Amino acid sequence: MPSKPTSNSTKRTSSSQGSKEPTTAPSRAQEPTTPSRAEKPTKPSQAQKPTTPSQAQVPTTLPSTAQVSPVGPTSQDPELEGFIYTLSPIKKANNKSKTPYFDCLVQTSNASKVRAVCYETEKRITLQQAYNSKSPVKISGVKRLPSASFSESLEECKIAKMAKITPTMIEFHYNPDVASSIYSVQQALDGDAYKTIDVTAKVVNKENNKQAIVSKGKQLLKTECVIADHTNTIALTLWEDLIDAVDCGKTQFQECKN
Numbered sequence: 001m002p003s004k005p006t007s008n009s010t011k012r013t014s015s016s017q018g019s020k021e022p023t024t025a026p027s028r029a030q031e032p033t034t035p036s037r038a039e040k041p042t043k044p045s046q047a048q049k050p051t052t053p054s055q056a057q058v059p060t061t062l063p064s065t066a067q068v069s070p071v072g073p074t075s076q077d078p079e080l081e082g083f084i085y086t087l088s089p090i091k092k093a094n095n096k097s098k099t100p101y102f103d104c105l106v107q108t109s110n111a112s113k114v115r116a117v118c119y120e121t122e123k124r125i126t127l128q129q130a131y132n133s134k135s136p137v138k139i140s141g142v143k144r145l146p147s148a149s150f151s152e153s154l155e156e157c158k159i160a161k162m163a164k165i166t167p168t169m170i171e172f173h174y175n176p177d178v179a180s181s182i183y184s185v186q187q188a189l190d191g192d193a194y195k196t197i198d199v200t201a202k203v204v205n206k207e208n209n210k211q212a213i214v215s216k217g218k219q220l221l222k223t224e225c226v227i228a229d230h231t232n233t234i235a236l237t238l239w240e241d242l243i244d245a246v247d248c249g250k251t252q253f254q255e256c257k258n
Contacts, residue, residue, distance in 0.1 A: 080114060080139040080157060081168055082107040084131040085179030090121050104131070105179045106139070110172045113179055116142065118159035126165045138168035186231035201227035201234075203248050210243060 085105040093099040101119045104127060108114050116139070118124070130137045141163035145156040159165075182198045183191065191197065206225035213220055222239050225246065238246055 078142055078144055078157065080106050080108060080116065080142055081136065081170055082109070082113075082172075083134060083136055083174050084127050085113070085176070087124070087127055087131045090124065093119075107172075107175060107178045110175060111178060113154070115154050115156045116159055117145075117156065120159065120161050120163075123159060123163070123165060130165075130167075134174050136168050136170045138164075138166050140164045140166070184231045185227065185229045185234050189232060189234060199227070199229075201229045203246060204228045204233065206238075206246065206248055 083106070085107060087104040088102045090100050090102050093101055099119055100121050101117060102121065102124050103115060103117045106114045106116050118127075127137070129135075139159060141160055142157040143160050145158055180198075182200055185199060185201055188197060188199055204226050207223045210221045210223050213222065220240060221243060222237055223243050225236050225238055226233055227236050228234075
């Protein structure tokens with residue numbers, strides 16, 4: 001009989017141990033909240049990619065694009081100040097569109113000049129007034145041409161559409177000798193081909209026969225002669241009315257095409 005309560009105490013002990021089993025496994029309850037899995041989507045390398053300084057500054061690192069096309073003449077454009085010489089009539093360019101233009105010489109100092117070309121024919125009226133009165137003008141907003149088409153030794157500029165032509169005061173005087181474009185025969189030989197120049201030379205030989213040619217559906221007459229000065233000799237072609245107007249011993253030629 002006394003052995004029965006002993007067995008009951010044993011059962012209570014085992015039951016108490018069994019009730020503690022569900023609270024002795026914290027590892028399973030903490031598995032979904034491990035710090036390694038929770039920190040993966042918030043790594044600093046992934047969060048900072050769209051806001052890197054190099055990407056945020058791209059649209060603001062091109063200030064030069066705002067300075068490409070000025071509206072009018074700027075301080076960087078050269079200016080011409082001087083007297084106007086040899087103002088040409090309105091001519092047509094040797095291109096497909098036959099663009100109208102005119103040109104002139106500008107005396108820019110006591111001993112220098114610049115050739116100016118303009119495709120804005122309405123500006124010729126203002127230059128004509130300065131040319132007739134021999135008054136100095138300022139031409140603002142001209143464009144310096146990279147290569148000279150008229151002479152290798154003469155600077156050339158283009159009078160742009162936005163250029164302004166105004167009266168001015170200068171320190172040098174009107175000097176027609178500066179605008180002279182007379183070349184020696186040797187300079188004509190050394191110069192650019194197909195350019196109109198002035199040459200003072202003597203006719204030393206001239207052919208008597210006239211040669212007929214057809215150009216653009218029209219018959220033209222030409223002949224050959226030889227002119228010379230103290231520097232050299234050169235062959236010259238005479239066309240149409242100039243054939244009979246030139247004799248041996250005549251010395252002055254103007255607007256000869258090299």
